Amino acid sequence: MEHNNPSHPENNSRLGAFISLPQTAIENGEKYLTLVHTRDYIEKIKSASENESWLDGDTYTSKGSFKAASFCVGASIYASQTSGFALVRPPGHHAHINRASGFCLFNNIAIACQNLINMGKKVLILDIDGHLGDGTEEFFYRSNRVLYLSLHQYPAYPFFGTTNQIGDGQGIGYTINLPLPPGSADDVYLCAFNFLIPIARQFQPDIVAVSAGFDTFRKDSLLNLKLSLSIYHLLGKIIADNFSSVFAVLEGGYNREFLPQCIFNFVDGINGKPLRFKEKNTVSSENVGKEFATRIRSLKNHLKSYWRI
16 A cells, blocks of 8 residues: 555555455565566665656656565465465566566566476466566566466557467467457457467466456456456356466456456455356457457467467
C-alpha cells in the first residue's frame, strides 16, 4: 500500500478489497533481487524511490516503492513454496534485467522462478495477463528449463509477442506467444488456452507459475478483450486438472470493482470450489474468430518442429 500514486491506474486502491483478509507474514525479498536484476538497477530503483521519480512515462515510484516491491518479491517466493497466490503490487512481468517498464519495478515471477530453477526445477510460466510479459519472456528466452506461454492482446503494449517469437539458442521452442485479436471473448480465449495446455503437459514441469493478470476482463479500461467473470473459474479448474503443483502472482487488472471477483473465481477454480460470481459467457465476433484462426495456424507452423500439435 506504500507504493502509490492516486492518479495512476496502478494505485493502492487495487488491493483495497483484500485488506480484510488474514495477513501472511512474509520476508523482505531484497536478497533475491540479483537472481534477475543487476546491482546497478537495484540501486537505481532505491534511489528513484527516495526521490519519488518516474522511471518512464508509465512507471512511477513513491517513498515506499522500493520496500513494497522488495516485499512483493518475498511474497512471490513464499507463494512458490506454498502453492499460494501472491496478491502483490506493483506488478512485475514487464520489468527487465536493468529496466523498469509497464508499471513494473522488479520481476516478481521471474525471480521466484529463477529461484526454483536454481533448485533444479523445471518451470512452466503461464502468463494470462492481457499484455505480454516481455520482461519475463526476455529473461528466459534462451532457457530450456522454463516453458513460457503467453496469451495476450495484440496489437497492444508492449507491441511484442508474435507467433514467430519462439525462443533462441537452447531455448528455441520454449517461448510460445499466442496473440489474441482485440475483441477476443470467452470462446476464443478458451480455444487458445486448450491449445496450449497439451504442449505444457509435454514439457512435464515440476511446478506451474501463473502470471495472473485480469485486464482481460470485459470491463477493464486498458485493453479490448471481452472475458467474463465466469471464465476465470474455468481457467483455474483446467490448470488444477492438469498440474499438481501451482502458484500464482498477481499482475494486471485495473477495474477495481470487479478485480476481486475475477481473482476469487480463479482461485476457487484451482481449489475445486464452486463458482462464486457467475456471469454469462461472452462470444467473439465472426471477424475476430477468423483472425484468431489465422494466428493459431501460424503458431502451429512455427512450433511443429518442437512439440506434438
